[in-house]
Amino acid sequence: MQNNNDTPIKTNAQPMVITIKDRCRVCFTCVRECPAKAIRIEHGQAEIIVGRCIGCGNCVKVCSQKAKIAVSSINEVNTLLKSEQRVAACIAPSFPAEFQEVEYKKFVGMVRMLGFDYVTEVAFGAELVARKIRELLADTNDNRYISTSCPAVFGYVTRYFPELIDNLIPVVSPMVATARALRVLYGDDLKIVFFGPCIAKKSEGYSAELEGEINAVLTFEELDYLFENFSIINGNTSIYSAPESDFDPPHAQRGNLFPLGRGLLETAHIKEDLITGEVVSASGRKNFKDAIMEFSSGDADAKFLDLLCCDGCIMGPGMTTKAPLFRRRSMVSKYTRKAIRSRNPDKWVYYMDKFRNLDLSRTFSAFDQRMQVPNEERIQRILENIGKHTPDDELNCGACGYPTCREHAIAIDQGLAETEMCLPYSIETLHSAIQELGVSNQKLADTREALIQSEKMASMGQLAAGIAHEINNPLGVVLMYAHLLLEELEKNAEHREDLEMIVSHADRAKKIVADLLNFARENKVVYKEVNIAKLIQDCLKSLTISDTICVNTNFDQLSVTKAYFDREQMMQVFINLLTNALTAMPDGGELKITARDDDSRIYFEVSDTGSGIPVEIRKRIFDPFFTTKKTGEGTGLGLAIIYGIVKMHRGDVTVKSNNDINEGPTGTTFTVSLPKKF
Secondary structure, eight states: OBOTTSOBOOSOOOOSEEEOTTTOOOOSHHHHHOTTOOEEEETTEEEEOGGGOOOOOHHHHHOTTOOEEEOOOHHHHHHHHHSSSOEEEEEOTTHHHHSTTSOHHHHHHHHHHTTOSEEEEHHHHHHHHHHHHHHHHHSOSOOOEEOOSSHHHHHHHHHHOGGGGGGBOSBOOHHHHHHHHHHHHHOTTOEEEEEESOSHHHHHHTOGGGTTTOSEEEEHHHHHHHHHHTTSEETTTEEOOOOOOOOBSSOOSGGGGTTSTTHHHHHHTOOOOTTTOOEEEEESHHHHHHHHHHHHHTSOOOSEEEEESSSSGGGOTTOOOOOOHHHHHHHHHHHHHHHHHHSOHHHHHHHHHHTTTOOOBOOOOOOOOOOOOOOHHHHHHHHHHTTOOSGGGOOOOOTTSSSSHHHHHHHHHTTSOOGGGOHHHHHHHHHHHHHHHHHHHHHHHHHHHHHHHHHHHHHHHHHHHHHHHHHHHHHHHHHHHHHHHHHHSOTTOTTHHHHHHHHHHHHHHHHHHHHHHHHHOOOOOOOEEEEHHHHHHHHHHTSOOOTTEEEEEEOTTOSOSEEEEOHHHHHHHHHHHHHHHHHTOTTOEEEEEEEEEOSSEEEEEEEEOSSOOOGGGGGGTTSTTOOOSOTTSOOSOHHHHHHHHHHHTTOEEEEEEEOOGGGSOOEEEEEEEEESOO
């Protein structure tokens, strides 16, 4: 096993909590609640780093998806119970808070029914520990101590404050003290199983320093499972008959207060004097860390720190009760009062004297899990990668599981976190992706529309060519004979007017056929150098423009004066566009022609202040034969021809129009874009 720095771990650290990946929704709640930052997010999955984990179980408590579970020791216990060896069950003093509906003697009877030879109170071991701590603190030396009854606390110190190892009070926990006392009473071959509210006890019980002292550690949740598996309890309410039984001696008195906040001090008769400040008690995942940090820096000059990782052991992650904190405190206090009244004080004194010289000492080994903090330059680079370019960008929202953006950046560098954990960054990235997707979708839609238009134009072109060729010859005959007849008739002849009507409409039909042939003809583009300003002026000169129309040209944004395209074809494009613009302003207005360019394209805009094009027909204006003009005034081929010519030049033509005066000035702008190079 290796740590994050790929250096061998000098411990027999075992996983206490595992992740069921199928249940993990990567909400980062476990990261936020882990005081040791022992959870790595990798490839979108939460992974517990065994070496860094102190077993506090906060991740188990807060995971709504039940993706974090404590490693079970039930199989080991079943093996012990099936063996011929004597096995003792050591019950943590927080049991009244877990089994609130069961009278304690009934509870003891239920434990015995599992097959245990002895059922004892760890609370007595707590009293032995409390006495030893009181004696050490009574010494007049200058030693400063941190309590070691909570394995998550000393696990945190050995990993993240190894310089404070000598300050860990060298006294075993109540669990180990009870085990040592029981072996004095019943022999060294006695097997010990501990039941309690704590997951970290598993790490303590199986540690190398205490090897063999505790044979198995189970949580109260696992004890509930055993009761159900042995059919001792049915669900949470119906309890099968179990004979009442009392705990085996030695019995405890005030030691039952140990699982409460300041319970150690109460048991040891140590006062937390706010004036002297020599003794400080703190509990909870944040408070115990702050106390250790201030103790290390010298800000807290207390002689003794009484610390619990949870808000008292009664709030441990190995409990199943949903009762609130003070309800649990009340149940433990109630049981303690009852124990003090019912226990024989002389026997308590006897056992306390019997174990006065019991060895309660232990040692602690450094297991340094501190990681190198990156330099400021690297931190800033990571912050910029997640969109934190200035201090104002650092929201410190905590959504990533880290209290500040800076701590998140450090965790990224240390391989504990990913950039995607930053919610504002992910949202911004998602918005950018959506915008890019929107642009891509629009381009795809435009391309699809252009393809449909091209297919339509090709089909109509083939049809138009066929019709034009079929009509052209008979139409020519009609025109020829009509002109011959017209030449032979006198000016005042009776049928001359009718004949002129035939000639006029035949000429119009010929023009339509010519337009059809132009539309259908696959002309080649003959690229030549063209003076842009002269081209526009020539187009304007070829048109008859009313005095009521003001013409403005603007080429100021054009960096080139000459371009390469087919002059004749582009004249046809602009004449058609200008003609349409003039037609749209029968009562006068402004005609504006603008030319501009960028690095690769030239843009021509023809704008009018006419009535505008209704929204419902804008998509059809480039369709062949579509026209809004009256019958006889247009063929509907002008814009279709423009579209075809522009596309042959590898260009594009678009339109913007407004016909609703409530939305602003009415009018239409056609934009033709052409590549600079062919």
